[in-house]
Amino acid sequence: MGIFKWLAAMTAGFLAALGGGGLALAAQPTPWQMGFQPAASPVMERVDGFHDFLLVVITVISIFVLILMIYVFVKFNARANPTPTRTTHNTLIEVLWTVIPIIILVVIAVPSFKLMYYSDRAVDAEMTLKVAANQFFWTYEYPDHDDLTFDAIMLEEEELKDGDVRLLSTDNAVVVPVDTTIRLLLTANDVIHAWAVPAFGVKMDAVPGRLNETWFRVTKEGTYYGQCSELCGANHGFMPIMVKAVSKEEFAAWLVQAKKEFAADKHPDPTRIASVGLRAE
Known part of the structure; x- marks a missing residue:
């Protein structure tokens, strides 16, 4: 099987060079990607x-x-x-x-x-991440860290900065520590969605009234992208997932900052939610 991995790596490298995409990570789709x-x-x-x-x-x-x-x-x-x-x-x-x-x-x-x-359930999970899906954004909660909660909405084109990825970057990224077994709990507040990050091998439905469980353990620092993978409405294509994997020290520092930033803001900006709903019009 080694020959197939070698061929896949050579093909990916060639296509990345051909596409000229100066992408630091292959944690997102690339032009002409086949693997x-x-x-x-x-x-x-x-x-x-x-x-x-x-x-x-x-x-x-x-x-x-x-x-x-x-x-x-x-x-x-x-x-x-x-x-x-x-x-x-x-x-x-x-x-x-x-x-x-x-x-x-x-x-x-x-x-x-x-x-x-x-891939079914986490064994000896070190932390838990709860994900609630909404039309058309994600709500994340860290129950092991004072129930830290925030929402993640796709950035509009005029909001993109250097390094952001069109249709994949969100205003708030999910931050997790590397080399940590993370239990992932998923549900939805309206219709069926699916939380999928290809680099993690995770694709799990988020169903209203039901709590689904899976897990992941990120082995490399970096930014990883995914999308909702269950048709959930007119703006299904505008529900990206952005996960930043950092060292445990950086994660601890981020928690301190995030608790202050999101302490007074438990709900998304209603104007942002309105803009999400207007994309299909």
Whole structure:
């Protein structure tokens, strides 16, 4: 599987150079991107490995089917067989084409279930992040840190500054410490949404009246982007996610500042919310 990772890395590097995008991180979509964003969590690393494994399996199957079809075309065409066989059954072949696919599916299912259960719930979580989805912004809460709460709304084009990413940057970023197991709790206040950050391998529905749980552990400092991945209304495409992973020392310093900044502002600016609702008009 190493060859596939090498080819993917070479392709990503070439495309990044071709696009000329001076992006510091591949934690966001890039022009002509064909593969995953580089993994920044243990879950995504396993997703990457499982993807490479499946790529090998489907490639072998596709080559086998192609060879079999070419053999049938050559061996059993009308010129080679002017008098076609009247064989209707072959017990050995029928057993093989039943048993072999079952074995293949089992081989795929075992790592698939292992990955699914690995990504399900946090074991010994070190902190909790609660996410509430709204049309069309996110509300974040840090229950382990005096219930620090704030909202994140997409920046309008006129609000963008150097380093901001159009349609992906928000006014307030989610800040988390690296090398920390974070329990993620999700719900919604109106319709179904989905919180998805590709570099973390996280994509979880936020459902009204229900609390869903998953986890992530960021292994590299940097800024990571995602989007709502469940059609939730006219402005579904304007619900980005912006996560900044920093050192534990920087996170502690940010908490002190954030508690002061958001202490008196528990709710989003109503004018900002109004602008979010007007985008579709």
